[in-house]
Amino acid sequence: MTNIYATIERPTLLLDAVRAQRNIARMALKAQRNRLRFRPHFKTHQSAEVGEWFRAVGVTAITVSSMTMANYFAAHGWDDITVAFPVNLREIAAINALAARVRLHLLVENMAAVDFLATRLTAPVAIWIEVDAGYRRSGVAWDDGAALTAVADRVAACDRMQFQGLLTHDGGTYAARTHAAIADAYATTVQRLNQARRVLAVHGFQGVELSIGDTPACSVLDDFGSVDEMRPGNFVFYDWMQVEIGSCTWEDVAVTVACPVVAIHPERNDVILYGGAVHLSKESLRRADDSPSFGAVVYLEEDGWSAPLPGAWVRSVSQEHGIVHADDATFAALSSRIQVGGLLGVMPVHSCLTADLLKRYLTLDGATLTMAPFPNSMSSQLVASG
Amino acid sequence: MTNIYATIERPTLLLDAVRAQRNIARMALKAQRNRLRFRPHFKTHQSAEVGEWFRAVGVTAITVSSMTMANYFAAHGWDDITVAFPVNLREIAAINALAARVRLHLLVENMAAVDFLATRLTAPVAIWIEVDAGYRRSGVAWDDGAALTAVADRVAACDRMQFQGLLTHDGGTYAARTHAAIADAYATTVQRLNQARRVLAVHGFQGVELSIGDTPACSVLDDFGSVDEMRPGNFVFYDWMQVEIGSCTWEDVAVTVACPVVAIHPERNDVILYGGAVHLSKESLRRADDSPSFGAVVYLEEDGWSAPLPGAWVRSVSQEHGIVHADDATFAALSSRIQVGGLLGVMPVHSCLTADLLKRYLTLDGATLTMAPFPNSMSSQLVASG
Numbered sequence: 001m002t003n004i005y006a007t008i009e010r011p012t013l014l015l016d017a018v019r020a021q022r023n024i025a026r027m028a029l030k031a032q033r034n035r036l037r038f039r040p041h042f043k044t045h046q047s048a049e050v051g052e053w054f055r056a057v058g059v060t061a062i063t064v065s066s067m068t069m070a071n072y073f074a075a076h077g078w079d080d081i082t083v084a085f086p087v088n089l090r091e092i093a094a095i096n097a098l099a100a101r102v103r104l105h106l107l108v109e110n111m112a113a114v115d116f117l118a119t120r121l122t123a124p125v126a127i128w129i130e131v132d133a134g135y136r137r138s139g140v141a142w143d144d145g146a147a148l149t150a151v152a153d154r155v156a157a158c159d160r161m162q163f164q165g166l167l168t169h170d171g172g173t174y175a176a177r178t179h180a181a182i183a184d185a186y187a188t189t190v191q192r193l194n195q196a197r198r199v200l201a202v203h204g205f206q207g208v209e210l211s212i213g214d215t216p217a218c219s220v221l222d223d224f225g226s227v228d229e230m231r232p233g234n235f236v237f238y239d240w241m242q243v244e245i246g247s248c249t250w251e252d253v254a255v256t257v258a259c260p261v262v263a264i265h266p267e268r269n270d271v272i273l274y275g276g277a278v279h280l281s282k283e284s285l286r287r288a289d290d291s292p293s294f295g296a297v298v299y300l301e302e303d304g305w306s307a308p309l310p311g312a313w314v315r316s317v318s319q320e321h322g323i324v325h326a327d328d329a330t331f332a333a334l335s336s337r338i339q340v341g342g343l344l345g346v347m348p349v350h351s352c353l354t355a356d357l358l359k360r361y362l363t364l365d366g367a368t369l370t371m372a373p374f375p376n377s378m379s380s381q382l383v384a385s386g
Numbered sequence: 387m388t389n390i391y392a393t394i395e396r397p398t399l400l401l402d403a404v405r406a407q408r409n410i411a412r413m414a415l416k417a418q419r420n421r422l423r424f425r426p427h428f429k430t431h432q433s434a435e436v437g438e439w440f441r442a443v444g445v446t447a448i449t450v451s452s453m454t455m456a457n458y459f460a461a462h463g464w465d466d467i468t469v470a471f472p473v474n475l476r477e478i479a480a481i482n483a484l485a486a487r488v489r490l491h492l493l494v495e496n497m498a499a500v501d502f503l504a505t506r507l508t509a510p511v512a513i514w515i516e517v518d519a520g521y522r523r524s525g526v527a528w529d530d531g532a533a534l535t536a537v538a539d540r541v542a543a544c545d546r547m548q549f550q551g552l553l554t555h556d557g558g559t560y561a562a563r564t565h566a567a568i569a570d571a572y573a574t575t576v577q578r579l580n581q582a583r584r585v586l587a588v589h590g591f592q593g594v595e596l597s598i599g600d601t602p603a604c605s606v607l608d609d610f611g612s613v614d615e616m617r618p619g620n621f622v623f624y625d626w627m628q629v630e631i632g633s634c635t636w637e638d639v640a641v642t643v644a645c646p647v648v649a650i651h652p653e654r655n656d657v658i659l660y661g662g663a664v665h666l667s668k669e670s671l672r673r674a675d676d677s678p679s680f681g682a683v684v685y686l687e688e689d690g691w692s693a694p695l696p697g698a699w700v701r702s703v704s705q706e707h708g709i710v711h712a713d714d715a716t717f718a719a720l721s722s723r724i725q726v727g728g729l730l731g732v733m734p735v736h737s738c739l740t741a742d743l744l745k746r747y748l749t750l751d752g753a754t755l756t757m758a759p760f761p762n763s764m765s766s767q768l769v770a771s772g
Contacts, residue, residue: 009476010454043705065706068396085706086648088660089727090395110649112726137707138649138658171704262472263496263524272524274474278742282668318557319429319738320451320471321523340498341475352705356664357743 004366005258005300005343011279012258013354014345015237015361015369016304019254020045021053023235027218028057034224039063039082041213041233044352047361048076049369050236063213063231067091067098072372074102081105084167084213084231086130086138089116099123107167109139114154114161121160128167128211129155131196133189135171142168142192145199152200165209165228166196173216179246186217190225219247239351240296240308244285255361256298256305256345257354259322261338269331270315271338273322275346280317281353287313297324298345299337304364305345309334314346322346390752391644391686391729397665398644399740400731401623401747401755402690405640406431407439409621413604414443420610425449425468427599427619430738433747434462435755436622449599449617453477453484458758460488467491470553470599470617472516472524475502485509493553495525500540500547507546514553514597515541517582519575521557528554528578531585538586551595551614552582559602565632572603576611605633625737626682626694630671641747642684642691642731643740645708647724655717656701657724659708661732666703667739673699683710684731685723690750691731695720700732708732 004014024040031038040054041063051062051073061080064070070081071094082105087095098104105126108114117125129151132139140147155163170189176182193210200208212224213231219242224230237255238248259275284292294317296308311330316323324344326334338344348354355361361369390400410426417424426440427449437448437459447466450456456467457480468491473481484490491512494500503511515537518525526533541549556575562568579596586594598610599617605628610616623641624634645661670678680703682694697716702709710730712720724730734740741747747755 009480010452010474066396085660086658088396088646088648090646090729094395110726112650113648116727136654136656137702137704137709141653260474260476262474262499264498267527268522270522272472274471277667277669277739281663282739283663316523318523319742323523340496341502343476353663353668356705 004362004364007366008258008260008343008362010260011275011358013358013361014256014258014300014305015363016254017053017363017365019252020050020236023238023252023254024053025057027232027235028059030218030222031230036224036227037061037229039211039229039231040236041065041084041231042073043069044233045236045355046072046371047369048073051076051078063233067094069372070098070104074098079103082128082231083107084169086110087113087117089113092116092120095125096120096122099125105164108151108155111151111154114151114158117161118154118158121158124160124162126164127155127161128164131166131168131193133168133170133192135169137169137171139168142196145196148196148199149203152203152205156205163205163208165211166193167211168193168213170212170214170217173214174241174245176216176245179220182216182220182246186212186221187225190227194226215242216245216247234352237351237355239354240347240349241283241285243296243308250296250308250347253347255351255355256347257295257358258300258343259346261340261342261344264335264338264340266331266335269326269328271324271326271334271344273314273324273344273346274320275322276317276320278319279354279357280314280322280346280348281350281357282317283348283350283353285349291315293349294322295346295348297326297334298347300343300345305347308347390748390750393752394644394646394729394748396646397661397744399744399747400642400644400686400691401749402640403439403749403751405638406436406622409624409638409640410439411443413618413621414445416604416608417616422610422613423447423615425597425615425617426622427451427470427617428459429455430619431622431741432458432757433755434459437462437464449619453480455758456484456490460484465489468514468617469493470555472496473499473503475499478502478506481511482506482508485511491550494537494541497537497540500537500544503547504540504544507544510546510548512550513541513547514550517552517554517579519554519556519578521555523555523557525554528582531582534582534585535589538589538591542591549591549594551597552579553597554579554599556598556600556603559600560627560631562602562631565606568602568606568632572598572607573611576613580612601628602631602633620738623737623741625740626733626735627669627671629682629694636682636694636733639733641737641741642733643681643744644686644729645732647726647728647730650721650724650726652717652721655712655714657710657712657720657730659700659710659730659732660706661708662703662706664705665740665743666700666708666732666734667736667743668703669734669736669739671735677701679735680708681732681734683712683720684733686729686731691733694733
């Protein structure tokens with residue numbers, strides 16, 4: 001182990017900067033080859049320093065999921081920002097303040113929001129209509145032409161709103177487990193977006209852009225069809241869920257949580273870690289026998305971490321505890337390499353949530369990278385002035 | 387709605403101080419009647435201000451789940467603190483620093499930890515042996531007399547360690563759904579703890595205390611048998627899980643998340659909230675049809691919030707989105723009372739995790755209460771000096 005491990009006292013999010021930068025470069029190149037605008041989602045890393053790695057490959061436009069993040073990244077020099085969440089009308093003051101300073105893109109998906117913005121906006125914003133292409137989270141249903149044209153007409157009638165295009169998040173690819181299934185889901189989504197665009201074209205709207213953004217499709221596809229913008233986010237770090245989906249290999253995963261070992265129980269093949277729900281999150285995947293896994297288990301090594309151990313997983317988490325369980329052979333190997341007071345690595349199921357909880361990164365060469373410093377409930381104005 | 391709602395822009399944790407103080411007073415009285423030391427667990431609220439409500443009813447000893455929290459509460463005048471988590475040897479510097487200032491109680495459950503402490507402690511600490519009474523998280527197995535006596539002997543041989551007693555967390559009561567099931571689980575736990583104490587007594591240890599602590603048992607039982615200390619934590623706020631277990635009624639639940647409504651979808655009986663996994667956590671309960679619920683749905687009212695709506699629940703959460711689903715009748719009522727840009731309340735499944743995410747409280751009379759301000763990965767030394 002290198003020196004960085006000796007300094008670790010508590011659950012700590014390790015970041016392999018080489019891998020993250022490789023993930024960024026690969027996706028930027030793919031966007032360029034497809035002549036797509038690359039507008040990466042920064043909700044995964046939430047870090048000004050990591051943002052600079054994107055700037056280094058030419059990224060100028062970004063996506064975030066809250067006004068808090070938009071203000072944070074604006075304060076770090078980003079001036080073309082999409083808030084990819086149905087506009088929260090209660091933040092109109094923060095929206096107007098930021099729209100006066102940067103090119104701010106908002107999502108709308110209902111007339112109530114558009115009507116409100118039409119009367120309350122004091123600065124120009126770019127508007128995307130969020131389309132629900134089948135995921136059933138938020139968005140105008142892709143086949144509801146009447147709603148799409150009504151919202152687009154209302155946007156077009158307001159000087160302060162510049163209609164940009166149709167945007168979707170295809171959460172359906174997260175259920176896929178093969179490249180073919182991801183490609184099928186993506187093809188369906190793009191076909192539906194194009195149908196919605198045709199409805200708007202018939203209605204008189206020309207030059208309507210399409211924006212897509214899920215990490216599985218952006219990772220495994222080479223041809224994106226007739227879309228204009230990609231907004232993947234998770235790919236910067238990936239995680240155990242993306243390995244399971246097939247978006248990446250474990251060698252692409254750029255984050256792992258170093259957890260202190262506090263107990264070892266050979267009588268039940270369990271290792272108890274300091275690293276629980278407030279560090280890893282309660283996100284889980286189902287194992288083959290339908291039991292949950294809250295993370296993959298790795299050894300920490302001099303230059304990062306090992307491959308996930310096939311016979312070990314985090315079987316449960318409570319507030320501070322994580323319990324690793326292992327089959328007999330794996331436990332025998334594990335218990336010969338670790339001890340109480342040592343460290344064991346957990347590759348998180350969902351890196352976005354783990355990063356949001358741990359709020360900072362320790363790179364393998366010992367640097368600490370910070371994240372948006374304010375808690376989730378802080379008002380966006382306070383962040384803006386911070 | 388009172389004025390406090392007008393100020394809310396983002397997902398905000400509402401705290402009904404009257405309910406929380408009533409919960410505190412009731413538990414303090416119960417401990418007093420049973421002649422138990424009341425050492426409440428502060429990991430749920432993590433707030434210096436809420437801690438003062440406990441001090442007001444005579445509490446002088448507390449429980450926390452990390453050295454970070456121990457340092458935070460020590461900085462706020464608490465000087466008798468149990469860290470109810472298997473001692474993390476990597477924090478020995480913080481342990482020694484705090485043990486020099488306050489009466490610090492640590493948990494041990496293996497010889498490796500006791501051996502380490504014996505050579506590295508520089509100040510006196512109280513030691514509890516954590517007993518696994520059947521929950522299979524951490525602790526010496528209750529029926530492993532050889533391990534119990536070996537650990538106790540090693541503790542007794544070290545001047546800096548003062549052996550205090552046996553401590554357990556009975557997570558098994560969380561699976562109960564009736565008072566009788568909670569009482570049965572508790573009786574088994576106490577019987578096992580007493581058996582472990584008898585083994586130690588035969589071995590020569592007298593005056594060994596017993597400490598128990600789960601909220602379900604502490605809430606519903608009136609007679610605690612032969613134990614010396616209770617450490618419940620969640621009861622200060624309770625939550626939807628505790629209502630389901632039967633520990634309390636919804637009128638005892640002292641926290642609810644006010645979430646901005648960003649979309650309403652009558653075609654599928656869904657309401658989309660700004661309030662997702664980074665606000666509520668991904669903790670869920672299983673509904674009768676085995677589908678998950680990530681929270682109960684309440685109306686915000688002038689003096690707090692309504693009863694949970696029987697026909698509505700949070701059906702899914704992603705990073706920032708919460709999706710409320712309702713049956714037809716409930717959706718009809720719901721959509722007549724809320725609108726895009728308004729607020730809807732979510733009673734969290736697990737208040738400990740929600741509070742940890744939101745990091746501050748808004749009381750119903752408009753005060754903001756703060757929590758331990760540092761993120762989960764911060765080193766405890768930095769907190770101590772903060």
